[in-house]
Amino acid sequence: MNAFTRHPSGQKYRCALVTGASSGLGAEFARQLAPACDAMILVARRGELLENLATELGVSSPETEVHCLTADLTQAEECAGLMTRCQSMSLMPDLLVNNAGMGDYGSFEGAEWSKLDAMLQVNVTALTHLSHGFLPAMIASGRGAIINVSSLASTLPIPDFAVYAATKAYVSSFSEALRLELREHQIPVLAVCPGPVHTNFGKVAMRDVQRASLPSRDGFYVEAEQVVRDSIHALHTDRARVYPGWKVALLAAGISLLPMVLLRPLVVSRRGKL
Secondary structure, eight states: OOHHHHOTTOOOEEEEEEESTTSHHHHHHHHHHGGGEEEEEEEESOHHHHHHHHHHHHHHOTTSEEEEEEOOTTSHHHHHHHHHHHHHTTOOOSEEEEOOOOOOBSOSTTSOHHHHHHHHIIIIIIHHHHHHHHHHHHHHHTOOEEEEEOOGGGGSOOTTSHHHHHHHHHHHHHHHHHHHHTGGGTOOEEEEOOOOOSSSHHHHHBSOTTOOSOOOOGGGOOOHHHHHHHHHHHHHTTOSEEOOSHHHHHHHHHHHHSOHHHHHHHHHHTTTOO
């Protein structure tokens, strides 16, 4: 059952924009949000995958107008160009899902700067830029919402995942502050903080191409469908942050109770055993 068919408010959006929509959580956000949207903008670098998803949505949600816009969000000019294209199409989203993200697993000194820079651009700069660009129209229309996909990694510093965890800490902090600023405009902002999810994220983040995925406890994996379902429910119940899956939520609560002086040795002891 789709999250929207169960939600009593019957929330409807004129236009939703989802970044990183070609696969993983982004594609799942598009699937679950489409029935509640008059129009949807799918954004990613891989145009063919976007078109495949648009075809799928055309069957499952035929009344939703779907647009595919390719953009490389590591490039500031393409991020700005994306907003210009939306404006030229008279499609200004009243729901922005900043889902696009990158990871890099390995020691900081052994990282390629080009990959770290791309990660900073997508996880931090593009997310902030798109929020800044689309917010004025939301405020002017008196309606809107923002979902920022953060991570459980935002809750603590993680060796070998140092830059990624730091970017997600930014996303969570930024989302909390922006939510407070926008309260008077009744525009909710939600930080989604999932634990490990079965997507292509881990394969892209790994430097060792022979390794299948990031080191994670199997019991903490949550399916993409549940992450998105819980996120949509959290948005509609006006929550500031959500940790999908009860095990992940319990772990996050435990982390929040521990002082950094105790977290440091714990994190070091679990290095390579996320």
